[in-house]
Amino acid sequence: GAPAAAPPGQSGSAAAAGGGGGGKVVIGVGGQTLLTYLPTTLAQQLGYYKDEGVDVELQDLQGGSKALTAMIGGSTNVTSGYYEHTIQMQAKNQQIKAFVDMGQSSGLALLVAPKNEGQIKSIADLKGKNVGVTAPGSSTDMFVKFLLAKNNMQQSDAAVSAIGAGSSAVAAVEQGQVDAAVMLEPDVSVLTKRIGHDPVVLEDVRTSEGLKEVFATDSWPSACLYAKTDWLNQNKDTATKLAKAIKRTLEYINGHSGAEIAAKMPESFAGGDKDLYAKVIDDLKKTLSKDGTFTDDGVQAVLKTQQVANPDVGNKDIKLSETYTNDLVK
């Protein structure tokens, strides 16, 4: 169907210096159509940024790491990406701070390809198998590595294939190109619809039970807004306004049904299937943060995941207090 609104023309100007006061803030999104970043776009649609008095321009960077890189390079001011990046960046001496949390779970699910249903029943069965992730080095990849470590297996016990996200991922799993895969919404729902039954899920952190089981915490900060610490210090006002807008959006989501929210989003985001879209938004609510704050438990859990799964973080001394702040949402 036709999207309701044409996108803003590309302004082109990298807003590196701007962002102060009422100037334009460029937010790079790690994939605008990914549900986990939905609040960023929804806030724009609801006009909350404007209400707060910030002029926001969203840039779709098609991937968390690209969005981060663009921000470090100065092309954007703020990134709507995963919290774990702030930890990774500290390991690389780049000071980055998250200031409002949107997701309290990564919303990932490790599921088994239809052809292997019945053969793979636990993580241990993944030995010697081929697991699909969106991209090597991404959080889906880390998730697999973490699970392997948690089950006392070597990282090399399972091979990891990149299958991307969206239709390529669905196709790879459906056709059995991989034995199992870590997938996100709405891919899981689409896959379910296509194969006609719920896929066998080994681990699922979309639910709080799953989250507890895997990470032993009830919050695992994922999608959030972060910025360079320097920028944050200089643009505290602006950041506060952004945080507020997101917080209000989270509240709005909590108070409305999936269908109502879907109606607010650009029509094209539904991909022609409004009901499915409404349903996945309803599912999404469980994984979203209620108030935009980070919890101690949560950030510790993320750090632990990184330490296990990411050799670049490894046992480096990470100061978690410098990777996030709750001051702006409070």
Added chain:
Amino acid sequence: MPAAQPATSGYAVELTGCTKQFPTSSGETYFAVRDIDLKVEPGRFVSIVGPTGSGKSTILNMAAGLLTPSVGEVKSFGEPVTGVNRRASYMFQQDALLPWKTVIDNVSLGLTMAGVSKAEAHSESRRWLEKVGLKNFADRYPHQLSGGMRKRTAIAQAWIVNPDILLMDEPFSALDVQTRQIMENELLQLWQESGKAVVFITHDLDEAIALSDEVLILGAGPGSTVVGSYQIDIPRPRDLLDIRDDPRFVALHREIWGRLKVEVSKTYESAMAEEGEAA
């Protein structure tokens, strides 16, 4: 190109009422030749002379099947020529050697095409290179040859395939007198042995008369046509060195030259006169 076949029926080359026109850039058409009738029996040697630009190459191209006449018909041994005339070999006025083949490979080309083995083709080519005096240049590429050497390579290339019809467009004009005489002798020998039909273009009337059974004169262009045809009844074999002193030769030469001169000066004058017309 197959070895000389027994002549089947009719003329080796037969152009009937052939007219060729070309589109010009201004959108008009230019008549190169008009109403050409040319009949060459197997075993005949016919020369075409005429002022420059009168359409000699055009006629040869039609006989070879490379140009289709706008009006008229081309036949060869009774068959209409569609596409290339497979029973003819054609030595072009322009350089037509393949630059990426050595002299010997260029000469072998026709044999290679006919499926002769490489060794055999090369040994045959060497024989022909010897005839045209290029034995020592077999391994050169065309750009390493002088103008005359390239012409001689082209001659060997056209002759080696032993066709039923030889079409030659000013083959000897880049050669010095002596070399030219040697080539002329080779040509006569090749032709006399075999009953081939030869259509020969030259600017040298002496050469035309000395070699041919018949000399055709092409009129001045545009739209030139055959304005004279002369039977050369000097008995064969002819001695090319002394033929110019033969009284029959002298008489024919005077007669043909008289006619030719008119045409040639016509071309030039018409070009000079038509001030600003139809440029």
Added chain:
Amino acid sequence: MPAAQPATSGYAVELTGCTKQFPTSSGETYFAVRDIDLKVEPGRFVSIVGPTGSGKSTILNMAAGLLTPSVGEVKSFGEPVTGVNRRASYMFQQDALLPWKTVIDNVSLGLTMAGVSKAEAHSESRRWLEKVGLKNFADRYPHQLSGGMRKRTAIAQAWIVNPDILLMDEPFSALDVQTRQIMENELLQLWQESGKAVVFITHDLDEAIALSDEVLILGAGPGSTVVGSYQIDIPRPRDLLDIRDDPRFVALHREIWGRLKVEVSKTYESAMAEEGEAA
């Protein structure tokens, strides 16, 4: 190409001890010409004759600055020639018209290069096209011309720039006798008016003697050199039509031809004789 300049010092063309060798594919070197001495004063008309492949074009290329001699020195008006000889114009043996330019643009080329306005260059070109009898073909592209027409366009192209030195490599060989005579007359007129130096290559000894002040004979290759030099002391202006009956002409012709014949047959015989040697 600037308009004719006052001759400065020395010879218009001066080759001293020039040898040119080419590498062959087999890794050896081939001596095209050896020890060439050629001195042409401004206002002189020098012809070079010699068997095909003897190195005539090579000499002209060296004089034009397009080939550097392996040994020896090339000077023009006292200055060593480095790069192209800017005071000469060169009519090549091969087709050298730019295929993407019409006849008139091709002829205008030299003027355009010298910065003459297009309108002026075209009107001047038209004058020259008239001289070579191609006025009606100004808007054709080269591929739409006959062989002789292309040659005449090249002649106009070389002459229009009015250079101090005219280098011409078999300019008239593709033309019929009558057209050739008209061209020869034009050439003589152009030359007589101006004090130009002309170096002229031809296979036609008659033509060489009729036109020149001096005829050089090049020996048989490989490594050919100048084997004879003849002053043509027939008074000017000469009547090209009747000159062949002039007793001085006949005597010179006999003399030069005798010498030339030896060289020409040498070339051919050496090629025939060296069975399998240095192929």
Added chain:
Amino acid sequence: MRGIQLLLTVIVLGAWEVLGRAGVIDEFFFPLPSDIFQTVWVWVSSGFVFPHLWVTMQEAILAFLVGAAVGLIFGFILARVRFLERLMDPFLQMFNALPRVVLAPIFLLWFGLGIWSKVAFGFTLVFFIVFFNTLEGVKSVDRVLVDNARMLGASEKQLLRHVFIPSALTWIFSSLHISVGFAITGAVVGEYLGASGGMGYAIAQAQGVFDTKGVFAGMFILMIVVLIIDLLVNRLERHLLRWRPVRSS
């Protein structure tokens, strides 16, 4: 000719439609042509597509022009200065082999998020194609033509204008035919990696939400645009190469 082409198109699309409706072709990956056209129609009639198209066209045209111009200039210079050619050849080959997608972050760093990073992207594709072809085109010019022009007094600049450029023109046009497509590809891929507008952005969004109809609609619109551009290039080519003999065989 046009008729046959249309017929061919209709047959292919018709077969696709029928097979799709019969369930042989999976609509999830290959939506029905009728659906695609409907989407195209909606995009066009609602005006949704035009700002995107405009952005992409700007990028592609800039990439094409800049890439072709720099490719031509480099090609001519390196073809004329043998030393430079031999010096630069391995470097150019190396850069040509760089997978540009990997460099996307660096392009963003250098050229920002706006159209210039996409132009740079397209540039790296167009440049190499035009460059290598121009290089070969100039190198393969007939020696005699060059010598003749030099004898007639041509300066290096005039040689370029009267001999090298016209002679290399067939080569250049061949490379232009290729690079029209690559310029658009470059722009779209650039947008696909990070943008807030353009056809690549629109397609990426459609793809992100499993809207394959949208993906195909976007590609279809791009195709039409390329066809129109190619038609113009063909016109220009026919005009500039009008001196070539017409093939009759």
Added chain:
Amino acid sequence: MRGIQLLLTVIVLGAWEVLGRAGVIDEFFFPLPSDIFQTVWVWVSSGFVFPHLWVTMQEAILAFLVGAAVGLIFGFILARVRFLERLMDPFLQMFNALPRVVLAPIFLLWFGLGIWSKVAFGFTLVFFIVFFNTLEGVKSVDRVLVDNARMLGASEKQLLRHVFIPSALTWIFSSLHISVGFAITGAVVGEYLGASGGMGYAIAQAQGVFDTKGVFAGMFILMIVVLIIDLLVNRLERHLLRWRPVRSS
């Protein structure tokens, strides 16, 4: 020549190193050359890189060979059969303009996650380059040469072998020079989008964890490989085109 090239390389890398150490160049985007080489060394000495390289090489070489072969065949056929050329031209132009990255899911769908989807990817790049150049190359063959060969009895096949292919060879080599790079690009980009091994996978992995050293090390290794391949293509070219006059000017 090699010396100057080495010198140039050393100067550029040296300046980079110095500027990087001085903090002028951001190490996050451009790691120090010394670090890159160290990473390369680790990758090579640990043997980590070889399986990846092997996968990529397979893909690139297959894409190159198949793309070039099909491009050549299509180019020759369409150049000889004017009807087909006019019929197919718009379609080929359209497909050439398709942003292949968008098609990645479809390639995965059709050809799976293995090497064949990357081969297909590289193929779509190589094919068009070789095709368009071959087409033009054959079309620009001198008419007289063709006529002469035909008069000497050449069949269409022999014409191809003795006239068209040698004459179009300069064109073809020009396109091969371009496509060597594009074949590798195609393979790497394909891997980058979905694979379980190969240089693109290794680079994506490094990029995923912001290991720019690894990204550059991967690209560096690719560059070296391309240089070697290009050297071989150059050799072949010099051999096959040895008939061309040596330039002396």
